[in-house]
Amino acid sequence: MIELVNVKKGFGDKEILKDVSVTMEAGKMNLIIGASGSGKTVMMKCMVGLMEVDSGEIRYGGKNFSAMDNNQRKEIRKEIGMLFRAQPCLIP
Numbered sequence: 001m002i003e004l005v006n007v008k009k010g011f012g013d014k015e016i017l018k019d020v021s022v023t024m025e026a027g028k029m030n031l032i033i034g035a036s037g038s039g040k041t042v043m044m045k046c047m048v049g050l051m052e053v054d055s056g057e058i059r060y061g062g063k064n065f066s067a068m069d070n071n072q073r074k075e076i077r078k079e080i081g082m083l084f085r086a087q088p089c090l091i092p
Contacts, residue, residue, distance in 0.1 A: 007056035
């Protein structure tokens with residue numbers, strides 16, 4: 001199970017993730033859907049440790065991923081599967 005608890009992430013004065021809390025259950029397909037620029041990619045990068053959250057926690061199996069060192073994070077990453085898909089663009 002992956003949990004985001006009160007996650008906030010911003011760049012300068014632009015707040016991208018605003019107090020996001022969600023639970024993604026193991027064995028189920030979990031989707032992140034939103035408009036362009038809504039923070040989907042930032043959220044995914046925070047979930048795998050490519051970006052650090054400004055506040056809040058990301059938990060894997062109840063363990064605080066944000067507080068783990070690099071070696072601990074590598075072990076968790078071996079269990080994560082992700083798919084990034086860009087929205088098709090139609091050109092008239």
